[in-house]
Amino acid sequence: MSKISTGHFSIEDLENVQITIGKIVGAIEEKVAEEGDMGPTPKPSVSSLRDWDYQLLSRYQPVYTPVCDQCCYCTFGKCDLGGNKEGACGINLAAQQSREFLLRVITGAAAHSGHGRHLLHYLIERHGRDHPIDVGPSNLLAPNVQMVTGIKPKTLGDLEAAIEYVEEQLTQLLATIHVGQEGAAMDFESKAMHGGMLDHVGMEISDLAQISCLGMPKSDPEAPLAEIGMGCIDATKPMLLVIGHNVAGVANMIDYMHENDLSDKIELGGLCCTAIDTVRYQMDKGGKPYAKVVGSLAKELKMIRSGIPDVIVVDEQCVRADVLDEAKRLSIPVITTNEKIMYGLRNRSKDKADSIIEDLASGKEDGALILDLNLLGEVAPRLVLKVAPLRKEKGIKAFPTDEELIALAASCVQCGACEFVCPNDLGIMAAMKACAEGDLTKFEILHDYCIACGRCDQECPKDIPVLNVIEKASQKVISQEKGMMRSGRGQISDPEIRQEGVNLVMGTTPGIIALVGCSNYPAGTKDLYTLAEEMLKRHYIVVSSGCSAMDLGMYKDEEGKTLYERYPAKFLGGNLINVGSCVSNAHITGTAIKVAAIFAQRNITGNYEEIADYVMNRIGAVGVAWGAYSQKASSIATGCNRLGIPVVVGPHGSKYRRALIGKPYEEEHWKLYDARNGETLPIPASPEFLLTTAETIEELMPMLAKNCIRPSDNNMGRMIKLTHYIELSQKYLGQMPEDWHNFVRTETDLPLAKREELLKILEKDHGWEIDWKRKKILSGPKMKSDVSAQPTNLKRLCKGEC
Amino acid sequence: MVDTTKNTLVYTTWGRKTAKPVNPNVAAKMISKAKRPLLVIGTEVVGNEQLTEKAIAIAKKGLPVAATGHSITVFKGMDVNAKYINVHALAHYLGDKNWKGLDGQDTYDMIVFLGHKKYYLDQVLSGLKNFTDLKTIAIERHFMQNATLSFGNLKPEVHIEALNEFIENL
Ligand code: SF4
Ligand code: SF4
Ligand code: SF4
Numbered sequence: 027m028s029k030i031s032t033g034h035f036s037i038e039d040l041e042n043v044q045i046t047i048g049k050i051v052g053a054i055e056e057k058v059a060e061e062g063d064m065g066p067t068p069k070p071s072v073s074s075l076r077d078w079d080y081q082l083l084s085r086y087q088p089v090y091t092p093v094c095d096q097c098c099y100c101t102f103g104k105c106d107l108g109g110n111k112e113g114a115c116g117i118n119l120a121a122q123q124s125r126e127f128l129l130r131v132i133t134g135a136a137a138h139s140g141h142g143r144h145l146l147h148y149l150i151e152r153h154g155r156d157h158p159i160d161v162g163p164s165n166l167l168a169p170n171v172q173m174v175t176g177i178k179p180k181t182l183g184d185l186e187a188a189i190e191y192v193e194e195q196l197t198q199l200l201a202t203i204h205v206g207q208e209g210a211a212m213d214f215e216s217k218a219m220h221g222g223m224l225d226h227v228g229m230e231i232s233d234l235a236q237i238s239c240l241g242m243p244k245s246d247p248e249a250p251l252a253e254i255g256m257g258c259i260d261a262t263k264p265m266l267l268v269i270g271h272n273v274a275g276v277a278n279m280i281d282y283m284h285e286n287d288l289s290d291k292i293e294l295g296g297l298c299c300t301a302i303d304t305v306r307y308q309m310d311k312g313g314k315p316y317a318k319v320v321g322s323l324a325k326e327l328k329m330i331r332s333g334i335p336d337v338i339v340v341d342e343q344c345v346r347a348d349v350l351d352e353a354k355r356l357s358i359p360v361i362t363t364n365e366k367i368m369y370g371l372r373n374r375s376k377d378k379a380d381s382i383i384e385d386l387a388s389g390k391e392d393g394a395l396i397l398d399l400n401l402l403g404e405v406a407p408r409l410v411l412k413v414a415p416l417r418k419e420k421g422i423k424a425f426p427t428d429e430e431l432i433a434l435a436a437s438c439v440q441c442g443a444c445e446f447v448c449p450n451d452l453g454i455m456a457a458m459k460a461c462a463e464g465d466l467t468k469f470e471i472l473h474d475y476c477i478a479c480g481r482c483d484q485e486c487p488k489d490i491p492v493l494n495v496i497e498k499a500s501q502k503v504i505s506q507e508k509g510m511m512r513s514g515r516g517q518i519s520d521p522e523i524r525q526e527g528v529n530l531v532m533g534t535t536p537g538i539i540a541l542v543g544c545s546n547y548p549a550g551t552k553d554l555y556t557l558a559e560e561m562l563k564r565h566y567i568v569v570s571s572g573c574s575a576m577d578l579g580m581y582k583d584e585e586g587k588t589l590y591e592r593y594p595a596k597f598l599g600g601n602l603i604n605v606g607s608c609v610s611n612a613h614i615t616g617t618a619i620k621v622a623a624i625f626a627q628r629n630i631t632g633n634y635e636e637i638a639d640y641v642m643n644r645i646g647a648v649g650v651a652w653g654a655y656s657q658k659a660s661s662i663a664t665g666c667n668r669l670g671i672p673v674v675v676g677p678h679g680s681k682y683r684r685a686l687i688g689k690p691y692e693e694e695h696w697k698l699y700d701a702r703n704g705e706t707l708p709i710p711a712s713p714e715f716l717l718t719t720a721e722t723i724e725e726l727m728p729m730l731a732k733n734c735i736r737p738s739d740n741n742m743g744r745m746i747k748l749t750h751y752i753e754l755s756q757k758y759l760g761q762m763p764e765d766w767h768n769f770v771r772t773e774t775d776l777p778l779a780k781r782e783e784l785l786k787i788l789e790k791d792h793g794w795e796i797d798w799k800r801k802k803i804l805s806g807p808k809m810k811s812d813v814s815a816q817p818t819n820l821k822r823l824c825k826g827e828c
Numbered sequence: 829m830v831d832t833t834k835n836t837l838v839y840t841t842w843g844r845k846t847a848k849p850v851n852p853n854v855a856a857k858m859i860s861k862a863k864r865p866l867l868v869i870g871t872e873v874v875g876n877e878q879l880t881e882k883a884i885a886i887a888k889k890g891l892p893v894a895a896t897g898h899s900i901t902v903f904k905g906m907d908v909n910a911k912y913i914n915v916h917a918l919a920h921y922l923g924d925k926n927w928k929g930l931d932g933q934d935t936y937d938m939i940v941f942l943g944h945k946k947y948y949l950d951q952v953l954s955g956l957k958n959f960t961d962l963k964t965i966a967i968e969r970h971f972m973q974n975a976t977l978s979f980g981n982l983k984p985e986v987h988i989e990a991l992n993e994f995i996e997n998l
Binding site for chain 1: 837844845870896897898904911912914916917919924926927928945946947951954955957958959970983
């Protein structure tokens with residue numbers, strides 16, 4: 027008897043009857059098993075990869091920096107855990123901090139996979155379980171899913187088994203947070219790693235589903251450019267503002283507008299990842315994105331307070347909790363569209379479009395909850411057309427007038443309350459003083475540093491609406507905020523990996539710098555641009571996503587071109603790639619997995635540990651989440667970490683409570699095995715950390731260059747990486763790095779132009795023996811240069827071990 | 829004499845053990861008594877002439893400097909004993925009794941902080957407060973509640989005055 031598999035079949039003699047088999051439990055897993063390449067850990071449980079985590083954690087030790095020394099998790103407490111004391115339940119501060127970190131990671135992972143589940147459910151309903159996954163010219167469609175779960179998905183339906191696994195594991199992890207269980211910080215850490223890994227599976231599922239069904243670019247280096255910035259919004263048109271991360275509803279609005287010839291009549295702008303995905307929608311055949319990107323989360327309150335939006339539609343994730351209150355003040359109706367955000371609004375999902383539009387336009391109700399996304403598609407555009415003229419008629423006033431601005435600034439008593447509470451210590455007092463005298467320049471600068479949290483407003487004893495003052499004073503610079511962003515291109519394709527994989531592993535492309543995450547920058551958005559430009563000029567592959575991808579497009583060179591217009595978007599050194607929204611971050615880890623699979627021909631199916639070991643020792647990639655603020659950023663970073671990819675976050679990231687930092691001065695931690703013979707292989711102390719912070723981008727840039735160094739670099743690769751490390755240190759720190767010599771294995775590792783000079787330093791300062799006739803190093807280096815060595819952390823992979 | 833102990837409102841994090849507000853002369857004397865003090869200078873000194881000047885003046889009193897972020901750039905050619913280190917890594921190493929310090933000699937017993945972002949330093953100090961025995965002194969213009977001793981919240985001009993007094997007493 028042949029087994030039934032998923033798909034369709036017809037029964038003879040029964041005309042016009044076709045039976046569809048939706049889902050058979052275990053069917054896809056069985057298929058993989060038949061193919062015979064299942065690795066040792068398909069669908070790993072909480073403890074399956076614990077040994078790997080412990081290896082990582084012995085080299086990269088947790089550094090805890092509590093935000094609060096107390097625990098108030100249960101009614102035994104609150105407990106003062108200061109000085110690493112134990113609470114009433116027996117947990118000490120280190121373990122409690124790791125538990126807190128785990129909670130953040132699984133919150134982030136749940137946000138992404140909840141998003142994925144919603145999309146998958148919705149898209150399966152529309153397109154069916156058999157709808158193929160189509161993400162571009164690749165055979166390896168779902169590297170994270172395949173590596174972690176062992177499933178090789180081909181259709182939307184296949185993704186369900188993978189998301190079920192993620193959901194089940196997240197429940198298990200959440201259960202471990204409960205009081206009175208785990209006491210070992212290291213095990214909480216291992217669980218956090220597990221959560222981070224799951225996050226990348228959840229993200230991948232989300233993006234594969236939407237790319238396949240919503241016509242998003244498919245590994246397309248020529249993905250179209252989209253307009254970005256508050257300055258490109260045409261305020262003369264009725265404006266519909268969408269905020270959040272889930273594009274399903276917006277896609278319906280765009281369709282409705284196209285079908286009803288409304289596209290020219292409505293200005294559609296987006297904030298955060300919804301914006302990114304809105305400009306990906308139906309762009310797989312090229313064209314000009316219809317919507318505009320307003321910007322990142324830091325622009326949310328600024329855009330609402332501008333009074334320009336006529337209707338706001340929110341979906342999920344990074345959306346301010348006070349959108350409804352803020353919008354109400356300016357008579358902007360708000361529609362919530364997802365169970366994650368309902369703002370206490372009446373559920374109108376079953377009501378007629380006309381009645382909802384009437385209630386919201388008349389101001390009878392401040393907003394509506396519409397969970398039926400087809401209904402939403404009709405209501406939002408029609409509502410905006412109705413509301414815009416009414417708001418204009420009312421003469422809604424958002425910002426103070428010029429005269430009021432000066433008067434407000436003059437009323438400042440220089441008490442400093444706003445500055446003390448400002449998360450970025452911005453110089454508000456001095457700017458108020460200058461503004462009162464008619465000089466707006468200080469506020470214009472401050473505007474970019476201000477993340478629009480609104481905390482200052484609440485502190486002012488004179489009731490000065492500080493943020494509105496900043497924004498009013500900066501109108502000139504805001505009107506010039508016009509940039510271009512390449513819309514997210516999705517995965518890196520298999521052929522691209524084939525072409526560039528070797529350069530990455532040998533180091534001749536010096537590394538991948540992934541600029542990801544949110545907009546909680548320590549010193550404005552320009553930092554990110556400066557950083558990307560420097561690394562692009564140095565031939566690094568710069569990959570971006572989410573809010574970082576947006577902010578990169580905000581600045582122009584002297585010729586008026588943004589980075590996206592200046593640098594191509596192929597997977598090659600010196601290229602700038604926007605993979606897409608938050609969930610597209612899975613393509614960054616996916617790229618590393620693909621290098622192992624395609625370039626190195628490793629079996630990735632259910633084979634997490636071996637692939638992570640490969641990535642860690644061979645792929646010079648560093649993630650940067652310079653403005654990381656969300657729990658999702660911590661889960662994305664932790665998923666990278668388990669896979670051996672280090673991540674640096676900006677100084678605000680220290681509030682994630684824990685870092686993973688190695689000690690380069692402890693030699694025993696910097697050793698691997700050579701898989702050819704099991705011998706010990708000393709390695710350079712890079713990456714030095716798995717998760718850490720940097721203070722400024724000047725500090726960050728040499729850090730990035732150094733931490734792209736990997737044991738597998740060939741001499742040319744090491745030479746290139748060392749050159750950048752030395753040059754960036756000299757340029758931004760004004761000095762040679764102290765430890766550059768630790769990365770030298772042989773004279774051919776030395777930067778060519780500086781070889782003689784460096785050999786002299788090695789001889790004089792470090793006591794190395796040099797043969798000056800042949801310009802060769804005779805003794806000194808701690809490690810040998812051997813490109814055929816097979817560095818591994820895993821004894822079991824060494825010859826003769828299995 | 830400047831009183832730097834008045835305003836100790838906490839703007840950052842909370843814990844039961846809170847820094848003792850300290851006046852500049854007392855802070856200076858404590859440091860003078862330490863066996864192996866370390867001055868940790870952050871990037872906020874860069875571009876702030878007055879603060880840079882004070883940082884250099886303190887370092888010239890013989891304190892070794894850990895220059896975090898890119899603050900090392902202000903010490904170039906200034907004949908002070910300064911070395912670059914990432915502050916998060918420094919916080920990790922400081923808690924390790926086997927770490928031989930920036931000069932390869934020994935660990936430190938008292939750490940002095942100046943020129944840092946308050947929220948960032950607060951985290952660093954929280955790690956040191958809860959997981960090490962080190963004494964830490966913040967001579968910042970913000971009350972750093974996780975330090976052992978700290979100036980209170982000060983306006984910039986008062987802060988400079990306080991630093992002058994601190995330097996005089998070193
Ligand atoms: S979970 Fe433990 S440490 Fe926290 S409040 Fe309860 S008893 Fe105290
Ligand atoms: S809104 Fe801007 S200026 Fe006000 S506290 Fe927040 S970041 Fe500071
Ligand atoms: S809180 Fe108000 S009065 Fe005080 S400094 Fe800030 S703007 Fe001026």
